[in-house]
Amino acid sequence: MTVTLRYFAWVREKVGRAEELLTVPPAVTTVEELMNWLKTQGPEYERAFERAAVIRAAIDQTHVKPGAAIAGAREIAFFPPVTGG
Amino acid sequence: MTVTLRYFAWVREKVGRAEELLTVPPAVTTVEELMNWLKTQGPEYERAFERAAVIRAAIDQTHVKPGAAIAGAREIAFFPPVTGG
Amino acid sequence: MAVRVQPEPFDLAGEVEMLRAGRTDLGAVVTFTGTVRDNSGGQRLVAMTLEHYPGMTEAELARVEAEAAARWPLAASLIVHRMGRLVPGDDIVLVVTASAHRAAAFEAADFLMDYLKTSAPFWKQEELADGTVNWVEAKASDEDAAGRWLGKPE
Amino acid sequence: MAVRVQPEPFDLAGEVEMLRAGRTDLGAVVTFTGTVRDNSGGQRLVAMTLEHYPGMTEAELARVEAEAAARWPLAASLIVHRMGRLVPGDDIVLVVTASAHRAAAFEAADFLMDYLKTSAPFWKQEELADGTVNWVEAKASDEDAAGRWLGKPE
Numbered sequence: 001m002t003v004t005l006r007y008f009a010w011v012r013e014k015v016g017r018a019e020e021l022l023t024v025p026p027a028v029t030t031v032e033e034l035m036n037w038l039k040t041q042g043p044e045y046e047r048a049f050e051r052a053a054v055i056r057a058a059i060d061q062t063h064v065k066p067g068a069a070i071a072g073a074r075e076i077a078f079f080p081p082v083t084g085g
Numbered sequence: 086m087t088v089t090l091r092y093f094a095w096v097r098e099k100v101g102r103a104e105e106l107l108t109v110p111p112a113v114t115t116v117e118e119l120m121n122w123l124k125t126q127g128p129e130y131e132r133a134f135e136r137a138a139v140i141r142a143a144i145d146q147t148h149v150k151p152g153a154a155i156a157g158a159r160e161i162a163f164f165p166p167v168t169g170g
Numbered sequence: 171m172a173v174r175v176q177p178e179p180f181d182l183a184g185e186v187e188m189l190r191a192g193r194t195d196l197g198a199v200v201t202f203t204g205t206v207r208d209n210s211g212g213q214r215l216v217a218m219t220l221e222h223y224p225g226m227t228e229a230e231l232a233r234v235e236a237e238a239a240a241r242w243p244l245a246a247s248l249i250v251h252r253m254g255r256l257v258p259g260d261d262i263v264l265v266v267t268a269s270a271h272r273a274a275a276f277e278a279a280d281f282l283m284d285y286l287k288t289s290a291p292f293w294k295q296e297e298l299a300d301g302t303v304n305w306v307e308a309k310a311s312d313e314d315a316a317g318r319w320l321g322k323p324e
Numbered sequence: 325m326a327v328r329v330q331p332e333p334f335d336l337a338g339e340v341e342m343l344r345a346g347r348t349d350l351g352a353v354v355t356f357t358g359t360v361r362d363n364s365g366g367q368r369l370v371a372m373t374l375e376h377y378p379g380m381t382e383a384e385l386a387r388v389e390a391e392a393a394a395r396w397p398l399a400a401s402l403i404v405h406r407m408g409r410l411v412p413g414d415d416i417v418l419v420v421t422a423s424a425h426r427a428a429a430f431e432a433a434d435f436l437m438d439y440l441k442t443s444a445p446f447w448k449q450e451e452l453a454d455g456t457v458n459w460v461e462a463k464a465s466d467e468d469a470a471g472r473w474l475g476k477p478e
Contacts (some may be wrong), residue, residue, distance in 0.1 A: 008377055009447035010459045061380035063443065077377060077445075081462030084374070084405060084446025085272075085358055085417050085437055093223055094293035095305050146226035148289065162223060162291075166308030169220070169251060169292025170204055170263055170283055183337030186357075194362035194412035200433075201355040203340075207424060208348035258348035270361060273469070276434050279354075283426060315427070 001026070003070070007048070008079035011055060014048035024070070031057045032066035034076065049078075056081055086111070088155070092133070093164035096140060099133035109155070116142045117151035119161065134163075141166055171239060171247055173231035175222060177254040180264050189246045189266055196245050198275040202265040202283055208258035210306075214299035220253045220262070223291035227251070234285040238267070241281070242274040249282060251292065284316040325393060325401050327385035329376060331408040334418050343400045343420055350399050352429040356419040356437055362412035364460075368453035372460075374407045374416070377445035381405070388439040392421070395435070396428040403436060405446065435473055442470040 002023045007015045028037045035052045038045045049055065057064050058077040070076060087108045092100045113122045120137045123130045134140065142149050143162040155161060182201060190196060206218050231249050238244060248266040256262060265282045269275040294306040336355060344350060360372050385403050392398060402420040410416060419436045423429040448460040 006377070008445065009375055009449070058377070058380060058445070061377070061383050063384075077380070079377070079445065080447060080459065082442065082445050083448045083460040083462050084376070084444045085441035085466075091223070093291065094221055094295070143223070143226060143291070146223070146229050148230075162226070164223070164291065165293060165305065167288065167291050168294045168306040168308050169222070169290045170287035170312075181337070182340060183335070186336060190359075190413075194360075196359055197361045199355075199357040199359065201353075201357075202426070202430070203353040203355075204426065205344075205350055205353065206348075207351045259344075272356070272358065272437060276356070276430070276437075280430050283430075 004075045006077040089160045091162040173249045180250045196268045198272040200275040200279040204263040217297045219295045238278045242278040287312045288316040327403045350422045352426040353422045354429040354433040358417040371451045373449045392432045396432040438470040441466045
């Protein structure tokens with residue numbers, strides 16, 4: 001599947017871009033699997049997703065857990081825990 | 086002793102005045118005794134202190150309980166439970 | 171820390187600005203504004219007159235404010251209470267609390283309102299649409315709310 | 325009920341006036357203003373930059389506001405959150421709640437702030453006096469505070 005990935009805060013800084021369109025292999029079905037697959041896509045991803053346990057995700061602008069299925073997603077975002085307010 | 090008495094809200098309306106200087110007999114030593122004595126001083130006091138249990142008191146502008154001693158008081162106030170805010 | 175009783179309306183923005191002026195140590199500012207509602211127990215309210223005990227009011231408000239300052243790390247606080255005749259939509263009371271921390275500002279403002287309602291010597295008289303004029307009865311719920319803070323460890 | 329994200333400062337008095345305009349059914353209006361402090365863990369803070377996730381932010385804030393409106397009898401509410409570079413003393417966030425009843429206004433404002441802090445996609449980057457630039461770490465205390473509301477019967 002092809003999906004827009006978005007990165008925020010230090011995840012964005014480490015990946016080196018804010019947004020990209022990626023084609024994800026069919027074997028990658030959850031958010032967690034997507035993070036693990038991204039780590040194999042180059043040193044910038046490896047660094048960005050090193051602390052994968054603290055990274056949060058959203059599918060189509062809704063918070064999701066690592067086990068969430070990515071099927072049908074148009075936009076998947078990765079970011080650190082939020083610190084607004 | 087001679088003391089200034091002040092009345093507020095419906096206590097004031099029933100007594101018919103906001104403030105007066107009264108000489109209290111020595112046998113009257115607490116706020117509760119003062120209310121009971123006032124009740125014998127005329128029909129307006131009788132009406133005002135009919136529901137003595139709900140009336141609150143302050144001595145020299147500090148909330149006190151019915152058992153509080155009045156010795157040394159300059160100003161004693163009687164009023165219904167407060168309803169500000 | 172300041173308390174005021176006045177017949178005049180107060181200016182929320184002006185009060186908050188004065189309290190914050192030149193300060194960069196505040197992280198949280200909470201305001202509570204109590205206003206006159208057009209309804210009292212299902213009856214239309216025309217006006218409300220606030221009587222108070224001059225001198226004791228200021229003393230009680232200052233005592234309540236000092237108590238809040240002792241319980242929470244407040245950087246600043248303000249209580250303004252109006253007196254006299256007010257109509258629906260008018261402001262009655264303003265409480266402002268400022269702290270480095272949000273929980274302190276929220277809890278102190280809530281505390282100030284609870285204690286103000288049960289200890290400041292104000293009495294409200296209502297004029298209803300049917301011509302009735304009556305003194306507002308104290309609410310047991312206000313006593314209960316104030317009771318929340320008793321013995322609270324801080 | 326309204327939410328806004330903007331780089332511009334907000335006007336506390338103007339926002340509250342708009343929310344209250346023409347209404348006489350409100351008894352209580354609570355505002356919370358979060359501001360930039362000059363201190364971060366003992367270090368002097370020079371500036372703070374807020375990054376957010378456009379679209380998702382507005383959706384999350386609206387969801388949080390709807391949740392508050394479902395839990396409490398709110399007559400009106402507003403959330404304004406700033407983004408971009410801010411300096412000490414600047415406002416970051418404004419929450420306003422209005423209700424016929426004081427407890428509802430207080431609790432809803434407190435709830436909105438807790439949830440906003442744990443669910444709205446904002447990230448703060450700090451510039452300290454020693455030249456350090458770092459992303460603010462999320463506080464466990466914010467998660468704990470938000471947890472207070474879980475399963476609360478209302």
